[in-house]
Amino acid sequence: MATVAPQEPTAGPPGDPWTYSLRLPNDPRAARISRATLRAVLASHGMAELTDTAELLTCELVTNAVRHSDGPAQLRIRHLCESRLRVSIWDTNPTIPAPFDAPPSRLDRFTALTEAAANLDATSGRGLLIVRLCADNWGGYPLADDLFGISGKLLWFELTPQQRAYEIAA
Incomplete structure (x- = not known):
């Protein structure tokens, strides 16, 4: 049976990690x-x-965990500092798919866009590409x-709220 449990106290100020x-x-x-x-x-x-981006990316990683492992998985949702969200998925398959087996490079979004353009007709295998792009x-x-x-x-990803243009200009 699936359970949800806070791992750290959440009664602190809104910026505290949880x-x-x-x-x-x-x-x-x-x-x-x-x-x-x-x-x-x-x-x-x-x-x-x-929520929208986090749901999409979480769904992709959980789906991969279910498809490519034969044991349970675990979802961890963490608020770090400065409104940064980290979502991680653990599964029982030890194989780390490329390119998640190496740190992202400065040109990874460009590389991911190039891969997407080269595989427009692909009907599967886009989940990790979506994570890399978003x-x-x-x-x-x-x-x-x-x-x-x-x-x-x-496997994990991080998201931060996007600053609005008027906030940057102010």
Whole structure:
């Protein structure tokens, strides 16, 4: 059964960091459940402006976790500092897909756009491309810890609210 639990106190000021975790079974409904959870968490913490992009990217990573692993997954939603949101997905498959196996480069959005233009007829395999195009930062790393029985990989992305042009000009 999936559970949602705050990992750190949320009673502090609105800018304080917080974390929520949701354990997901390997089930096709996991993406829908993760979107609903994410929507509720962001609305509760006054970060609703990130909801659309965060839902899309979370759905892509959760769907990949369900498709490419045979065990459970875990969604973690974290507010870091300066209204930065980090969403990470852990799954039991240790293989980190390219290009998440290396840090993003300064030209990665351009590279991702070039890949998208070259594969206009593709009907699958665009989830990580969407993450690369829409996230402010992203990455992945392997998890292998026999002591605690944790293995697999963690893929993550970060979003920050976009500053409005009039705010920048002021």
